[in-house]
Amino acid sequence: MSANSNVPESLPRVPELDKRKAYILTTVVYEYIATAEPVGSATLTQKYNLGVSSATIRNEMAELEARGYLVQPHTSAGRVPSDTGYRTYVDRLMPAETLGSEESGRLRAEFMRAGRALDEIVEQATRLLAQYSQSLAVVVAPSKDSQTFRHLQLIWLAERSVLMVVVTTAGVTEQHVIEPAVNVDPDDLTRASNALNRRLSGKLLAELDRTAVSDVLAAMSPPLHASLVDGVVAGFARVRRPEERRILFGGAQHLLDQPEFRDFKKLRSILDLVEEQRTLYHVVLESIERGESTPSVRIGGELELDDINECSLVTIPYRMGDRSLGVLAILGARRMPYGRMMALIAATADHLSQHLTDVELP
Amino acid sequence: MSANSNVPESLPRVPELDKRKAYILTTVVYEYIATAEPVGSATLTQKYNLGVSSATIRNEMAELEARGYLVQPHTSAGRVPSDTGYRTYVDRLMPAETLGSEESGRLRAEFMRAGRALDEIVEQATRLLAQYSQSLAVVVAPSKDSQTFRHLQLIWLAERSVLMVVVTTAGVTEQHVIEPAVNVDPDDLTRASNALNRRLSGKLLAELDRTAVSDVLAAMSPPLHASLVDGVVAGFARVRRPEERRILFGGAQHLLDQPEFRDFKKLRSILDLVEEQRTLYHVVLESIERGESTPSVRIGGELELDDINECSLVTIPYRMGDRSLGVLAILGARRMPYGRMMALIAATADHLSQHLTDVELP
DNA sequence: GCTAGCAGTCTCGAAAAGTGAGTGCCAATA
DNA sequence: TATTGGCACTCACTTTTCGAGACTGCTAGC
Structure with a gap:
């Protein structure tokens, strides 16, 4: 099989990694996200145009592991990305994605159907985000004190x-x-x-x-x-009431589709977090304190919360006019399609902000 | 061990069952609810004062099975109640329970903390019902058109x-x-x-x-x-908008504690129902169409919905003044402590109705 | 610097064997 | 006639064993 189209042949420069290592890391992350199976050297040579033998890949992978980008679940298994591996992938290796215009159009149309009531609109955003991401959507409802x-x-x-x-x-x-x-x-x-x-x-x-x-x-x-x-x-x-903000959830059932959550303990601790609300509320708000308007990603241990150290969180603020009202978030397995999720959440925030701005009273 | 205090020695008359059969059915249901294990004849003679040998119990249990009150998961297992068995237990055998005054007092105090806003009060009711029942709470929010x-x-x-x-x-x-x-x-x-x-x-x-x-x-x-x-x-x-009523959920994580839901398929189908909302909304409303103000119970297949035919649903309406506003419900495993759940949901509905009536505007 | 080949390691799944709870039936008994 | 002790039988569940398969690291040769 030839090189997968989602893994670009020419990659951005990563100072500490030579070109081949960067490419291997990229393919490992990509392959693991797609299959949920640890990636072995043979898989890589078969599926991607590497031009070298699996033995060479093995050497490179051992090196990547030594440097902390990959880990081995056990001795005789393939490799899986570490937090650092995912981080490098997200920040420097991953090709940027945008939502297709067809999907973006559907998203916009769905928002139109939500009417003018703020509550409804935010509920609709939660539903849509969960549905399109096939993941757990978390939405912090508008703060009261930033309203006019x-x-x-x-x-x-x-x-x-x-x-x-x-x-x-x-x-x-x-x-x-x-x-x-x-x-x-x-x-x-x-x-x-x-x-x-x-x-x-x-x-x-x-x-x-x-x-x-x-x-x-x-x-x-x-x-x-x-x-x-x-x-x-x-x-x-x-x-x-600045202290009391509603927090909405949607799509918890999608967690059950991910093999990493086929474990009642993990599932339980995530559902407990959802029910308890307060912790997730803080984690989500932390993620956007910098006030950026692009999606922010926190991976595994970066969340500094044991219960979800095998998850990643993608967040982005949304606005009404020029005031930031709240936050959208996707909580999913660390093994998530980051490019798609970021494109999706950015588009959702855009449409939501636009719709909110449209329905603001004069 | 002597007879358990929750299984009364003297039982109400059930025309089609003699006294001993009624007692055996009661103990089987009680024991199965407590342990989640199929109940065998030896267990009964050991734990309850039956005054006869296990062989006699076996004969009686075979008879109860033939009449449809019990079922055997497989040939060499003990017995488990059927829908009919549970129904007979709930309607005629189970001792009525009421909530202890201490617990009832705590419940009332928690409602006080909810403030005057209708939304908050209903959300609080959902939380409390989930927490006290350790089960999935479903609440149909007040209908608009029954408000003044x-x-x-x-x-x-x-x-x-x-x-x-x-x-x-x-x-x-x-x-x-x-x-x-x-x-x-x-x-x-x-x-x-x-x-x-x-x-x-x-x-x-x-x-x-x-x-x-x-x-x-x-x-x-x-x-x-x-x-x-x-x-x-x-x-x-x-x-x-009579057609659009909010429906609230709480305590989904408690499902994970029940052995009957340690199965991703079942769990998934229930969480799908929760997410989809509409089906459960109808099922819950159906349960109280008779307009009674006592808890209504629907067991397993009585719900006529394949996805939850291993669940039971306890429902009760709540009021503001003399108008019925919405419904509280507990959705749990068929093997649930019916007496406690009914007492709990009745008390919750009482406190909720009382609090709502108190905060109604003049 | 790269590669082919190979021994070694470990997981996973299937098959096999053993365990035990519980039943149904029957002949004996009060 | 209702009840009982005894016994053979059934069947799910657990544990163990075993082999297949996936992958690695290493080494010697190109």
């Missing part, structure tokens, strides 16, 4: 009971019940709502702290009762 | 763009963007909002169809533009 305040309404419910409804430009509405110490005149509520809308509409929720709110309400005459002002401040704080 | 309309606000966003925000007494807010054919005066929006609130507040969302809305808006002078009226009607229809 659009409108507020204080609604008289009963004596000493006021409902505060807040709308953001992301089309998210949140409500909060205020129980002021005195009965409040519905007209005052309308006036307060109007004043807050006039003065604060368009600001980030994160900016709407006690000072901002009191400043607006203090200017009213007659002044509002302090307990109501406190209630509105508390309402904004509650709506904002 | 409380307040509406039409908000001017831009020319030919109006945001409609609807609040229900369940404290759920939904928004819908209306794009009328003409520019609308913000004052008209306020008047329309006031009219709709005055006339329709307190009605079920399900009642707010085209007629109800047009009747109110037709009385306005000057009349609203027809396209805006259409928009409001569409908005109510969209908010109501």
